[in-house]
Structure formats: C-alpha cells, structure tokens
Amino acid sequence: xxxxxxxxxxxxxxxxxxxxxxxxxxxxxxxxxxxxxxxxxxxxxxxxxxxxxxxxxxxxxxxxxxxxxxxxxxxxxxxxxxxxxxxxxxxxxxxxxxxxxxxxxxxxxxxxxxxxxxxxxxxxxxxxxxxxxxxxxx
Numbered sequence: 001x002x003x004x005x006x007x008x009x010x011x012x013x014x015x016x017x018x019x020x021x022x023x024x025x026x027x028x029x030x031x032x033x034x035x036x037x038x039x040x041x042x043x044x045x046x047x048x049x050x051x052x053x054x055x056x057x058x059x060x061x062x063x064x065x066x067x068x069x070x071x072x073x074x075x076x077x078x079x080x081x082x083x084x085x086x087x088x089x090x091x092x093x094x095x096x097x098x099x100x101x102x103x104x105x106x107x108x109x110x111x112x113x114x115x116x117x118x119x120x121x122x123x124x125x126x127x128x129x130x131x132x133x134x135x136x137x138x
Contacts, residue, residue, distance in 0.1 A: 014043060020133050025050035025102075028112075028133070033119070040114040046070075050108070051101040053134065054124040057094060060115040064089045068108030072100040075124070097124060 012031035020028040026046040033040040043066075046052075054075050063072070063084075070084045075097035083103070084090060092098050102108040119132030127135045
C-alpha cells in the first residue's frame, strides 16, 4: 500500500476557508482539503435544530466536538444514541450510514476528519455535487 508523503508543511487558516452551505442551519469550512494529503479536514458549524442527513462514506470519518453538544447514531441502530460534548470524538466506520444532530440551544462546532484525499458522501435521500457536498433544493 502506497502512503502519501507530504513534502512541505501545509497550513490552513480558518479565515481563508471557503464557506459551504449545508442548508439553513449549518455550514462547512474545508481546511486541509485539496486532495494532496491522505486525509481531508474541515470545521462544521451547526445551529440548534440542525440534523445531518443520513449518509455514509467509503472510508473512516472522525468527528471531534469543539463546542456545543451533539448526538450521533448509526442508521441500523437508531435507538443507540451517542451523546457527545466538547472534547469527545467519534470514529464512524466505512460504508455504515450514520446521522448526528445539534443538541440544546448552543451552536455546535466540530472538526471532521475524512480518511481519504477525496470527499465522498453517499446520502440516503439526496445527491451530491462533484466535491461531495449536498445539492440543496431551492
């Protein structure tokens, strides 16, 4: 198995990151996400009331809660809700549909780590664009 070797230090500044809308209650700021590292990272900001659309990835995804609170669950076990608070991390296995939501009345911020140079998202109820972001309906 070939491993990508970073030949120079990469720095990503949040203030320079694009802002990708995930609808009325959330947006995503890709950080190290240009495809030349073996992982992608970004910050998701989700307001109270946000629920992520059920989806999976063909690789591991890790979420680190930075602020606020969330609940996550696997779609094949929706009764097993996992509470997450700042400092908590969840590792989501490949090809297993999952979902998460903001809990409480505070904004939730998380660091998402995709263990792939490409963002690949398989939504259960919507299409994605070429970058793996949800296509939002008017």
